[in-house]
Amino acid sequence: MAKSSSPKPIEDLTYEQALAELESIVSALEGEQGQLGESIKLFERGQSLVKKCGELLEAAQLKVQQVAGDSIIPFDEESS
């Protein structure tokens, strides 16, 4: 069951978090346990999460960094 009591703002979610919440919403809705009002809320939240995940997928850009000792620095692919 999704933690609908105090859901994180969709904007702050990473893809993994959004997908994990989406998975729990799908199984909650398919479990048919909730109140109707609650289910409609889940449905709306689910729709927003699908949209967010889709946006994140389309905008995904491979991030490449480099370790230097214990710190992480950017890695310039062009110069390599």
Next chain:
Amino acid sequence: MQPSLFSVQSTQQWTVTRLTFYIRNLLETDVTLQDVWALGEISNLSRPASGHIYFTLKDANASLKCVMWKTSAARQRLTLKDGMAVEVHGKIGVYDAGGQYQLYADQIRPVGEGVLYQEFMRLKAMLEAEGLFEPERKRAIPEQPRLIGIITSSTGAALRDMLTAIRRRNPLVDVLLAPAPVQGDEAPPKIVAALEALNRQKPDVILLARGGGSIEDLWAFNDERVVCAVVNSRAPVICGVGHETDFTLCDFAADLRAPTPTAAAELATPITIDDLRVKLDDYQTRIFSSTLNLVAVQKTFLSAISARLRFVSPERRIQSDIQHLDDLSRRALTSIVYGIQLQKKHIEGTQQRLDALNPLAVLKRGYAVVTRKDDGRVVSHISQAADEMRVRVSDGEFEVRKKT
């Protein structure tokens, strides 16, 4: 002493062909000469269009003609050059037409490779005995890594190939590169340090890779220190060193062996962005259908509830009460009517009985009632008669006077 011309004497006469055949037979039945490694330097290298390779193997004091047939030449990885020191394996035979013996080569390797190979086998046996290559040690590669660590040269084609593959398959992941030289004496300690530095960043999986090369080029990946560091890595390691056919000890030690760096990157991203799109579509569909289903179930429930509500509603009771009331009033009316009729009958009966007792009825039959005029009393005996009396008959009365 010169043998005299045409003198046959004691010596047997040979044709060149027969003699050459004899010599060839001598050489080709010698077990040692049929499986030999010859060490020397390549000269007079020639690769005609036929695909066969011809060269001469030389050292300070001698030279040996060598030929490698097309089929063996095609399998040859080493690029041969004049002056190159090599070890050539093959068998000694005779080229009849040229009148020369030569080495028919089937394998050529750089000098020293044989030593390295033996060292490889020794290390492999040792590490195997320590249980480092046991299948039970292998960890599963995560399906959806968030952070992929890469150890390779930051300038090699291997890195470019891996980044291209990861970017194409799943650009959602982050890549953390720990650059390290992948050949030379400094490579093993640098690779070990890179593994440690990378593990501190807790990647989900580590790719250890480099492009193809000779056995010396790949030697860092057979170094005992590197093999142990791979075994001890907290994150699972995919090893993609060299080409399809190259095996290093790191391949045995790694959790997963990939034939090439690109393949390593592919194995690290089993779920691609296309898979994720399909999954998202599926979730979208399931959210819709399950919500629609839920609403439908609620509707059915609602109509059932409302039917039950109608059944228990006061309206229904009121209807039923009204009906009861109607019933009662009908019954009341009936009983009232009946009562009245009863009363009527009773009254009629009483009337008849009253009629029977009515003295006037007797009068109709001719009787008369005589009363005294003075006090109005009925005269029923002679003694009661007065002078003046009234006589009542059926339709009136008249006065009479008693005769004396």
